[in-house]
Amino acid sequence: MHRPHLLFLDAYDSFSNNIINLLQQDLNATVQVIKIDDKRFAKTDDACFHAFLKRFDAVVAGPGPGDPRNSHDLGLIGKLWHLPEEVCLPVLGICLGFQSLALAFGGTAGRLHQPRHGLVTEVSHQRQSLFQDIDVLMATQYHSLHAKLGHNVDKTSPDLWRATSNCPDIIPLAWDLSDDQNGPILMGIRHTSKPFYGVQYHPESICTSSAGAQIIHNWWSEAFAWTVNQAAKIQTPTAFHLSIDVESCDANSESGDDSASTSSSLFDAVNPTVRDTTATTPAVTRDSSRMGRPASPRFVSWRCIDMTSSPVDVAALLQNLQDINQQAVLLESGSKNGQPVRPETGRFSIIGCVEDAPSIKYSTGNHIITSSLSGTNSSYNGSMSDIWSSVETFMAANKATDGNTDLPFWGGLVGFVSYEAGLETIDVAQPANDDRPDVWFVFVSRSVIVDHVERRVYIQSLEEKDDHWFEKAGNTVKELSKEPASLDKPGLPIPAIIAPIQDEYVQKVEICQSHIRAGDSYELCLTDQSIVSHDESCRPSSFELYQRLRTRNPAPFGAYLRLKDSNKEGNKEGSKEESKEENKKKIKEEKGNAVTILSSSPERFLSWSRAGKCQFRPIKGTVEKKDGLTREDAEKLLNVDKERAENLMIVDLIRHDLHGVVGSGNVKVEKLMTVEEYQTVFQLVSVIEGQLQEGSRHTGIDVLAASLPPGSMTGAPKKRSCELLTEIEGKARGIYSGVLGYFDVGGGGDFSVVIRTAFQWEDEGVWRIGAGGAVTVLSSPIAEFEEMDLKRQSCLPSLGLQSLSSVGSR
Template identity: 35%
Template sequence: MARRILLVDAYDSFSNNLAALIRQTTNAEVHTIKIDDYTLSKFRGFLKSFDAIVIGPGPGTPTNDEDVGIIPHIYGLPEEEVVPVFGVCLGFQSLCLAFGAGIGRLKVVKHGQSSVITHHRGDIFEGCGVVDAIRYHSLRAEMNEGALGELEVLAVTDDGEGENGEVVMAVKHRRLPFWGVQYHPESCCTNLDGARVVENWWRLATGWLDGKGRVSEALPAGWGVPPERRNLLGVPRKEGGRGLCWQMFHAPCLDIVELCELLEVKRAEKFAMLDSSAKHTGRYTILGVFMPGVTETFTWRVGDEKVSVQTFGKSGRDEVGGNTSFGVWSELAVKMAGFGATGGDGESPFWGGFMGYINYEAGVTGLDVPLASPRGDEKAGRTRIPDLNVTFFHRSIVVDNISGKVWVQSLEVDDEEWVTGMAEKVKLLAAMSITPTTTPPNEVVGGSGVTLPRSTMRTTTTVKEPLFPPSAVEITQPGKEKYMRNVLACQKELAKGESYELCLTAQTTVDLTLPLQEEEDTAWKIYKHLRKRNPAPFAGLYKASGTTLISSSPERFLSWDRDGNFQLRPIKGTVRKSKPDGSIVSRSEAEEILNTPKERAENLMIVDLIRHDLHGVLSGQSDEDGGVKVSKLMGIEEYETVFQLVSVIEGRMGETMRGEGFTGMDVLHRSLPPGSMTGAPKKRSVEILQDIEGTADEGDNCGERAVYSGVFGYWSVCGAGDWSVVIRSMYRFDDEFGSQHQDGSGEGVRKERWRIGAGGAVTALSDAEGEWEEMLTKLNSTLAVFQ
């Protein structure tokens, strides 16, 4: 019978990485509980079912009861109930504290930084060579005579007299089967010798168990299924599905802007496009086509029991749900399960399905972090803004911007007339780009009698500067002094051990005062301009349910293909390409700036956090899962206006899990909000940032991040999905000012307010002035369209 290990999680964002390392090195079953899931009596009741305990890292301090919960009681169990224990970071500090050591602060915090660990190759370091390990701690164990009578120091590191001097890195109890390490063996940048301590601990632990003749009991009745083994759908996957009506053709000269205008984007109240417009990293443009009486938009507000559904072309709304275990997420899964499709072209990434956004606050509540009440838009008396806003498309157009292939598709099998007619229009549009025409001035006639308005023909246009008259634009940016004070406030929390990294943000508002009637929607005018100035791999325009989002994001959050392969691409580390003197930063200069301890620590902490999120669903599969791996660590990528430090994390969902009904949405909803926008540990970092970033009373975007810091993308009926982080983007609430106002002369005008968020990761190595400059660099990549 397999041994069982109990992992006690202190609400950390690296615990799933530790669980995966334990499974890999011990072949034991790993069960996870939180530090406050059980009272001591209940904990002691089921402890006989486990062979050992691992106490993981976490925020806070071991001297605070709320930060450690059950942990001190584990070290204080009667000897007849003792099992082997391995403590990591907070677990290590708690071990030292329990047996007489003091807990003090490091002079220089070590978050995401590597150190060489000095050891004597014995005990848990047996067979280990040079240990190069990653540290995430601001506290230290201070050994005294009493503690040294109970604990033996196994390893140290020397930070130098100018920093922290010698710091204890590993101990063991002299009599009881307790071991602990201060560093993180599960980090992707801790070397193999540093991770081998877990294997050695298990060898020593099982030897102790055998010597005692201890055999664990069966798990108690009612022991719950771990959350990662429950899927949103709740039932096995159904094979097959409805057929797809589609055509594929080549149109290498097709212009995406003209294609959108063919679909009447200039005046459309609803529109959906995902547009990979970057030269080197972009590929597909995906358009959802609204179908009267069929296309449904799903919206949900945190706290609502049901999901609101509005059908395009119909008045009123319906409500669904209220009876599913995962709420809105299950409702989306149920909708998708009813539209399993077959027969589409395997090269097309999207056959139909959901497109839209999930905002930051929707992810926050998934961490059991309450939102401030009342929320900002409730205070202002405006229409409530949805936290989830996605549209399910039956009709779609996909363009491969590299190969020139175009797919016109419909989930309605009897929709051949629309597919054929739209395909002819798109072919003709592409042909007009390269073929002169002598047709009458008001229309162009294509094959099968298709008629296009003359306005869709290619015309030579020049983007004028500025896009809007300066008198029509009012920009309100964050205050420099306040932002820098917030950076220092973040660093105080880091020094206390509350977080390893905090992704501080602030919002800018742009108020436009415009003529009442214009030829095209402001959003489309801005998008075209932004697409030229700052082409991005995850650009797009989405208009539905009273919110308009314009994206020029460079960052993929999470993608998955129909075979269960997952990828995340966190970005941390940014260098502006233009210098103050007008010269351009070279790639070698960018590499020198980005390959510093500060920038690499920022990126590494998010990489380890994202590995944790992915492990949380994909680890422990019954069939081969392909593992969770870092396929690219801190590579430098070039974009139109910046260089970025980018990592790539990949994983695989095996066929058994997919057969059980798991999908990419199971991974997505458990990974929100994006770790690159929170910091680590995620839950504690979110709580801290809510306090530091301010409330509605201070005037910043109703006190919420809203659409900014959320995700934007698609989930296709073919099984694939791709979601970006909403950064380098802007959004508006369409009815914020109503439809008409008076200017100074009494003439009718309309007002719009666009919101743009920007920020950066604050670490112990951050400089407040430098963080302000980085925030401005990111802000100006989008704000420049108004200047």
């Protein structure tokens, strides 16, 4: 059979790449992708779009947020159902595309009594058309609206399988008859004479059975048969006949939309040649002038000290190695009773010595990049794409290959990317934001790695002839006291707190649910902040607070980061000529460029190995550990529709992000919704992995750039959900909900999601703690507030608060 050449219309959904993967893998299809609002066709007459369609064998109209009754939400999908006969070609509509098809031929759309997002149910059918040779079909649904053809709602009626007088041209093929609250929900349709088909469910979801994905084969079989029949009628292959110059259409549009197609030369030639394109995200744009210079490879020197007889107190080791009041880098795998809390992800702790280290910063507030990575300080206007380019260039120029292969980090850039920086990568307008850094990385050339499983300490350096460092670090390790510092110092002051108000948070949950019911999102990860402040006269040090946090809530992705501008260390008193006001301003600027992060995150966002193996570990679903609650109890509490649906939606979203870079056929779900135990909670965790292909132009940095902000902190579809959350929350999240970790000179990387974290900008002098949870239509608003409060409580005791009741809330 002919290899299909398909067009995919992307309605800004967060699952689109999974559908494209299915088309490429199951049909061996070549696929070109354009957005539903592609500028090349949105502002031209239909003749241009028609000419373009003649290059394809068929079209898939994808899912997306919105309402099929809204032409803005449909875009080009709405043009498919009324094509002239000479242009008509087979179309498969999925979810939004399915609903649009039904409405185009007399159907209606309405809200479900209870939306169905991330729910897996059995689909009933009669083994006809799309469902030929399919038996039991379990399918994942993501929809708030449903299409109606005018049928009696009685699910036992044989009329459910017949066309109605309202829609005589549409034949029902499948229904969900399992939902008594909603009644029969239409799941599959076909047109009586035109090659138009549609399914409401998502065949690409990881929880849809293989039988559910078989409809792709059945659709293409019927589409191909229709195409052959049409070609025989007119004796001319319409796919190879162009009646208009499509290049002129492109020239007449305002501009080509580079993001709208996976091919950089979609209109490169008017000929019948089938181009093999993939649904991948373009690689980070590199600075070719800098990338072209000869690389200066780094050589890794290292030494190992056996500590099997005495476990290492990582915090004390950091404190003894450097002045933590200036800059400090600690990425810690938390321990309990001498053992790592999660050996699978938390085996190593990393201490980076970063005195006068080169760094790069970027603020989304003023779009200024400040960098000393080249050896000199420079500031210039830029964007997140420029940040990724600079990071890629710097890491390529400092590539190392000779470190200890057992260790994940040999040296490299360590730092964070804020939530707002992630918003910029998906073109979401941000709330009012200050000019503080949203990206900040420092270069670690000297490091100490603690292996908590083998109980060994590795001292590393990327500097030449660094014997002095090895001697200093080695002596520090050997002389280190085995007793950790006391954490509960007498008189630790009780801070003041500005906390979320329950009624206000509940109202925001209800607003989220109204958007979900309207079809704008499948789930929304709502968050809020607590602001904690200590009296200046008795303020505990940040490191003391971190020691409390790491003991009370040890986590596989703990972190103590104190970043400070090394080039602003001048005389804080100022010159005699400076006024007091100027001096105060100078001090404020210096403090504003210092940040401290105390993290006890349980969640890996993304890691990639030096061989290109990428891993995401999203967490969705939380149960508090209470006396008497066993793991079996937690599994029962988490194995319910609400919790599983939350997790499933993020798994499918991450598969989409990963498919977009590593390509079709290279993504696997290694664990799906398994329960993991942490210090204070049980959580539902999935593991998604992908493999960067050898010889590919893509790197782990491309995967990171394509995946921000973290889907577990946004909801799905990501772009529309982030737009809604920005409006509902009304303030910047900052470092919370971003990512924190490192780029390794060996080629790997590892980043956690910034949750269970407190951070402080020095000029503010207060600690900010974000927390939240995924809101779905199944959420209880009060329970959502309680979940947010539970997550917040993991940080509050470390700041001197036992609970909110000890201080009240605003």
